[in-house]
Amino acid sequence: MLATAKLRTRTKGAARTAVKALYYRCISGIVAVLVDQGRLVRTGDVLDRFGGGDLPDGQQSWYGRHVVKAYRKVHGGDPVRVWARHRTTGKWVHVYVYNPADPALLAGLHNYKATRHLADRAAYLTAA
Template structure:
């Protein structure tokens, strides 16, 4: 422990310079501007901002949601409940393959309810997608030979 000659009752010296009143007014004006912009922003923009580059990767096709994957391979006729369970199977297969780590998450709008939900996204060629396709009973009919060879 370092011993100092200051008593504990003395205030610590100020290391941050005191701002001038003009600078304070400028910061307040900027804060008001940001607050007004935040009030007028749409909810979609807010969630898109929270997701950042991940949402851009999903839009550009570098990452995929499980529902989009099922639509791409012909599983668009499955009800939402089965798509949800397929997503759980994919998450379990991904955790098994990656020592318990979760996949990347992104905010996305639900297909039917339009609520914003946090969903996992995967690389379109991730083996977890194809493993879950074979292990989940409702999607086994979609696991054709040409899809399993990609994994």
């Protein structure tokens, strides 16, 4: 009887999680598909590509803020947003996504002190 109750509770929890994931996927729409295809990238994906994936979450967040600031300066508005699962907490968060060749991504690397060491590597990889 106790095992059945535990199984029922776990099944309900899994169903709620699946419904929540489907909901966020639906409201993100085509933007989520473009992120999956790699045609749009999150700042965390960029850091992973350039070797900064081991930075703490707080530093990755500040890098994202520097990128948004550079994007607004160049384009005059906000980038596109998408709902995504946070890498460490698993919570759903609203994050900005960018074109992989957007100059704001490199500007953010140069402007933020904790990611400056990745800027040279990024410039080399994007030129190659």
